[in-house]
Amino acid sequence: MYLFIFPCVGKTELLQQIEDSGKVFRNELTDPIAPAAVDSIAAGVAKGVYFSQEKPISVSAQDAVYTKALEKMPVASFLSALDGRLAGLVVHRSSGQPGNEGVSVTLRGRVPIIVIDGIVRNLTVMDLEGIESVTVLKDAIAVAMLGVRGANGAVLVTTRKGHEGHQEITFNAQTSLQQPLSSLLSDPLRAYDYGVLYNEAQYNDDRFLLNPRNIAYTPEALDAYRTGADPSAFPDVNWRDELLRKRSRFDRYTFTASGGNEWARYFVSAEHFNQQGLFKTHDWNQYDTDTDYKSYSVRSNVDLRITSRLEGGISLLGRLLRTNNPGNNLTANIFSGILTTPNNAYPVFNPDGSFGGNRQYPNNLLAQSIHSGYSVNTKRDIMTDFYLKRNLDDVLPGLWIKARASFTSHVSENIVRNKSFAVFQRSVAPSGAESYTQFGTIGTQANSNNVDAQNRMDYQEFSVGYKRTFSRKHGLSLLALANRDNIVSGSNLPLTYKGISGHFAYDYDEKYLLEVGFGYNGSNWFPEKGDTRYAFLPSIGAGWVLSKERFARNLKGVDELKLRASYGLTGWDAAAYFAYVTRYGLGPNVNFGTAAGSLNTIREMAIGNPSIGYEKAAKLNIGIDTRLFSNQLSVSLDYYQDRHSGILMEKGLNTTILGQAYPLENIGKYDFSGGEAVVSWQKSFANSLSFFLTSNIAMQDSRVRYIAEVYQPHPWMERTGQRPGQLFGYTAEGLFLTDAEAMESPVMEGYSAQAGDIRYKDLNGDQVINQLDQSPIGLQRPAIHYGLTAGIEFHGIDFSFLVQGAGNRQLLLSGNSFYEFQNAGTGQAYTHHLDRWTPEHPEASYPRLSLGHNINNHVASTYWLKSGSYLRLRHAELGYSLPAAVSRSVKLESIRFFLSATNILTFKSKELGNADPELFSGQYPLQQLITLGAKIKL
């Protein structure tokens, strides 16, 4: 199905490519089974940081995904395209806002470092078609050369290069229709219901007061809300409908050209990304107030053979990311405003056309989105890499030296053109005379620009390598490397990493494998004279290819069987900015004198930790790789145990008698362990039918071993021994059925419990519910993440899909997107509150209502834990390629049309209502997309 998109790579090229990495290929390379099997150059190579190894003789634990899979996904950051594709990697999202998605990943429970073309760079938004592969490096040997930057694993991105002899030009155009998923469990209440529930909540709260408040909504007011006869005085506004569009558009255009000859190879690409936001706009603005996102990126990777022994290359990436926002970056404010503005807060517009509002709500939400100007954030990046490589076969066959240099620059600039607006509260006197009270001022448009982030990085590397096979049996590969990475961010003093590292690999007849690696490096943000600045961190790996043994030769159907294991020490340099220096700084001014003059103050800002050092992790990985039945089926299994120690944290026993914040100390010990399995199956039939399926599942567990924990009064309160981030809370035992029951049961200190309140288990039996009754709540099982990709291709028609899911996942619901009447009673309430407890409805799913924060009900407990496990059809695509004869007739090599759907179907617990299991707190929602596109190859 991919053949027309990507050059069919012959074996000669494969050899060529692998020769590039220095080793002469000895044995027949069997096509590895991978979903995108045709990416065989990439798929045949196991990558480490700074080195690579042919897959059959690699001992490291890794998993990779290639161009084909990535380019399908209608996303800006390649991280967003990785859901369910790589065993052990989990994608997290905090918002659905275009260009500002807050995507992050964890690998085996830790946040991995991102390495782009061999250099540590935190740049995740780039042209997806320009990426050859994304590889996750999970064990010690693969990241050994990163030294103090490797403990959390790595995501290795390799960009595409040109190949000799295959000129190829492609143009890919696609357009998507986006529809938001819901980030709320249920809809906000209509004004009438809101009023009724508000009165009920107030009645509940004031039942035991000597002097209850006056009723908030009189029967007349409720009646007016119900009939909707006077929407100006009794508004009922669905803010989501007023502010947000039901659907929007997203386009992507990509152009790539690649090719080469004996002397030069090139890959160039250009991509334009144009994603509309969710906000409605208005004709009266001559500018855009939506949360649009546009990006432009241009790449050029050129490799030159300068002489027969000298090679060089230049890679360039330029990109421009432009994010638009209403007002002065108001998008997040508007979304949180929706959660705190009830439907009856104020009318959107008054009868005279002015914006509605009042003293409590002086910021009309619609005015914020369409009448407060706009702001644009532009991120500009330039990434330039250069290398020279000299083959030293004339000195010693198999020896080479290489020098690399790189420069990266990043600027994030804001242009703000915002303006203030006024809202008006209409009142009608008994005589019928209208009057309007103004809140806020109408201002002129401000124009300002500022740079909110500016950094640059320069990198130098020098390496010597040697790769040779002796007597066709002894494969040897050696690499020594020295590098320096200098990062200048804002006005901070530079952060400079320097170090040397090495990798050694030996194999006997590709049967017995040994790899050794080390890193010796450190940064200048650690104490200069301390013994913690530089670290020597070694790793070792070994493998045994059983299938090469004589006794295994006859095993039917087993094409490959390899056992591998690695163990090593890795480090994580989490240095805060010169955290070892005790320092003083300015504090808020104080006043003295009869004229109250303002005087400077200085205070101790932080106590330095002179022995601060890097964190360490001892990583063990044991794996087995096998390919069966003429390479149709492949299975990889991995078990790992990563023991992190010296994690920088504030110690638990941090008594305030010190009188200052504790510095971070290298005390924490966490363990991460788990297993991963990848199973792939691929088959081609003679009648041009082919089929593939690949699935992965990862189980990830973790434990806190040491945090200098406080002396917990009860064993169930101990954090040590639990998972990091384990939820603690009360154990709910349903709702009180009667006031009498509530009064004689243990409750929160000082709280007058009543019927309909949550009843908690008194763990220590002291008749009071307090912090001593909080214990780990929720599922106590390892996290499970899985994904499955499958595809079928038949006579030009192809279909593929990606299913991804998470198990043993629980969500603790809270906050003003879920609780009723938060923010001291001014917050929103939702239709799921209609099923609240009342004396007439004791089987309710929600406790009795209250205004504002209820200290008994609105706290973390098992009552609010909902299943967050889900199974999502992340992506499905149907494609059709015109027969070659047809495309040739219009002088094109191939044409493919495709229709795809993203986030289209999700199976989740009913407990989550309408909410999407990834974004469920009322934030900018995730989108589902239907995409139509065509890809032309010239």
Next chain:
Amino acid sequence: MKNRLKIVCCAALCLGSMWACERRTVEPEVSSNGWIRDDFMWDVNDKNGQLSAFFLNYAYSYLPTGFNRIDGDFLDAATDDAIPSRINTAAESYTNGRISVMNNPDPYWARSYEGIRHVNVFLANIDEVPITDEIKAYRKAEARFIRAMLYFEMLKRYGGIPLVGDTLFRPTDDMELPRNTYEECVSYIASECNAARRDLRAESAISDSEWGRISKGAALALKSRLFLYAASPLHNGGGIETDPVQKALTGYLTPNPALYDSVLSANQALRELNYYQLHTGTGTAAYASVFTARKNREIILARQEALNFTIETQNAPVGYTNPAESNGRTSPSQNLVNAFPNLDGTPYTAGDDHPDQYSNRDPRLAAVVFTNGTRWLAREVEVFEGGRDKPNLGGNSVQTRTGYYLRKFMGDFSSGSAYGNQSHNFPIFRYAEILLNEAEALTEKGMLEEAVEAIIQIRRRAGILAGADNRYGIPAAIDQENLRLLIQNERRVELSFEEHRFWDLRRWKIASRNLNSILLGVRLLRNEDGTIRFEPVNVSRLLFTDKLYHMPIPYSEVIKNRQMIQNVGW
């Protein structure tokens, strides 16, 4: 061969240059983050000690504040004097039983030790700075006073606390310190006051531009209050604890009558400074100006703040809109209003529903609360039902819960349409308190007539009529018990909303009576003819249990220190 050499040389050069051309790493000196390194902070070249003076300035920010301090409310709104206008705010926790080791909205513990460390850093390093011994001496004394003040603030809340002296802890030190006894803390604070007093500047040496600096009087005033608290029933042998170890943490095991003498001698020393007196004038305006005239001879030490009108916008009646929008945060109680005597000094007895209850009263009443009809921003305050300042909008809109708003500390904005910047004194110590301390100590020693003399000074300034017997309403031949009650009431009225009532009720051991009561208010109903009818209302039920006599040691401290003994009941 030549070629090879060239290549090897090249390679070596590359590698070497990468390592070598690195400049020496620079540690931050004064970087963009505004960092100042240790050796520049305490610098032998800082001839005028400017940086160390700035450092001392910061110590002043640890002095107590009082305006709307507890999450927007006065601490006095956690007594029978007032209630927060907003429902369910943090301050109400003290009177509805919600205070716990986890919930104490007046967390002084961590902030005090922070201030103590700040002072200790100053004391440990100031000798490096080349300033004259004279300046050094009084700056050190100011710092030591602030440290003593912080210990006292903790002592009155928690009882004895770990005294750390001049120790400057490192994070790796063992800080599992036991609490010192109440007695040890009293003697430590007293000795620190003595030492500070020796080196502090005289009041007359403080120039106008330095007004607000600590001078000798503050050290003596702190001693006066320290010994008065120590001599009080709760701490002087009358502790609620039965276990002597526990009891020694919050007071003396047996009564020590000499403590009242210590109060008197501190007061005597203060008088000998020949500086302090009650602020001039009599009546409402004179009393009000104690809190708005930044420099006056009654103020011994006041929290210094910029000129602003925050206290006005926070607490004035809610009926005023932009640009004088006010939030009416504090609702003084009818209980407090009733505590104000009549104009002739006799107790008010006419009842909560008396239609003319605000006339012929102690002139201080008008300076402390807004009542219906008080002139403010060019109109009369309307706290009758449906009036502009009690509109009964329902829901969560804030308005008075008692029929009163807090007026004390505010500038005179009876006319005009907006607030302007204004001086506000939050008195940490003022001379009126010294007189009340004096009266209390004398009464307890049985020197009743001398005590009456001190009260008369207060009442004279308040504008109460002298009466034919020139006793300002104090009955002739008043006995000790009645004088004690009269002084308690006088202290309540004179020092209202200055964070005295909350602690006084506790140290007198009368909180279990006064704070287990009904907080009263009035509802004002306007008749057709415009006259007002008063209807007493029960606003809130105040709850007090004995454990509330002492604040709980924060839970987070107890679980980090195996030597830390929690107060009884928590």
